[in-house]
Amino acid sequence: MGHQFELHKDIELAATPEQVWEAIATGPGIDSWFMGRNEVEPGEGGRTRMTIAGHTEEATVTGWEPGKRFSYGTQPGPDGTFLAFEYLIEGRAQGGTVLRLVQSGVLGDNWETEYEAMQVGWNMYIETLAAYLAHFPGRSAIPVTVFRPGAGAPEQVWAAVTAAFGITGPVAEGQPARITVDGLPPIEGIVDLVALPAYFGVRTDDALYRFVHSGSDRGDALMLGHHIFAADEDPAATERAWQAWLSELPVS
Template sequence: MPVRKEASGRRSVQAEVEVPGSPEEVWEAIATGPGISSWFVPSEVEEREGGTTVSHFGPGSSMDAVAKITTWDPPRRFAAESPEAMGPGSATVGTEWIVEAQSGGTCVVRVVHSWFASTDDWDNQFEGHAHGWAAFFRILRLYLSHFRGRPSVAFQLMGAAPGPHAAAWDALVGPLGLAGAAEGQRVSTSAGAPPLAGVAERVGPSEFPELLLRLEEPAPGIAHLFALPMGGQIFLPIRVYLYGDQARDAAARAEPSWQAWMAERFPGPQAG
């Protein structure tokens, strides 16, 4: 997903996915706080032009992504701008979301990041964003296919391990009993690990380890495990999304046991 460069200095990168649902149903998932929180990160949206969007990528306000909505045209398109989105002194980044209805009861969702720059300083990071969207869009498609509109509760866990990449991944999925999972296979965690059971919807290649599960236990939901090299370490996030009337109680039981299990095996992200 290379960066597109125009003579005016505008640069952009985009990602897209085809998902089930009407434009109104898809809009609910990508343009409202509860909808976005059901497959992405905890978010709030003021649903109007001039409103604010906030996405919480971690604890504390320093991990928040804040943008101002510049276009609001439900259920087709909205756009927002984030000043210095990549850090102090960086360009303002515009993000556009587009929903296009297709035949057969599906829609294409497209996200476009654009900015103006005279150098390539930020290109690699934005190409990384596009790859990141591909992973989140797999979660979005799974959510809309199986859990659309249900109440949702999510939690995220984070560990970190030294490289190499493959060894860090094995240190996570091995003790969980999830090593060697195949797509379409029903899997469950080992004795001594927090209970997690479901069907493996995606198993990433060895160079980009990833496991996407459609859960039956601890409640209907989705789990996403992956390994991300950053700052000389391998970060090991686990995202769990639970759905339905029992989701909140199930999350309240599951999250503490997961936190304890991760803390015992991984020191957590360390300063680079």
């Protein structure tokens, strides 16, 4: 039996409505803060495509008002499940923009776990959107997404991840973070996102690095969803390097 739901998120962004529109309604913009690789065909009736781990999910654009409103939705599956998304953009006279997100639809039998995962996930993604617009306006990122199913319990995984960044003790925003990944230049930045045991993020001069744990109810998977703004980055080589790092992460 499917379960109807509706989820709301609001955020104030240090950006113009035009900048926010580019970030939420174009493929390169979405790549710079959300998950996977994305394409958007502009205009009502156009198609959106999000590709993760070789799987592409398509949706249809249902609302297209540049600088104001963007909405799209998937087709119902055989079990009646579907997802719909609506972004509402409101410029402020004193500067900045308020973005309102509404996600709705029908979830499957395990709807409570799915709903909780979406709530937590959106918290991370809208904060990443804010970081993108504040620190990398006008730039486009290469998305790097890799997975490790069954990585381990949250406490074990986060101890290994934070240790790899040279962090000991409690993790807090603003802490310096440094990591070496074979095949990549040394990475140095600051912790800019902490909501353990769900997610952790580091910002550098040319990237937003994001680490997400699915929770034990969803298989103890660890996902890396990075956004690399360096112009000379080799996407395939970077993804291979991070996948090797993730596979060899010493979780005990």
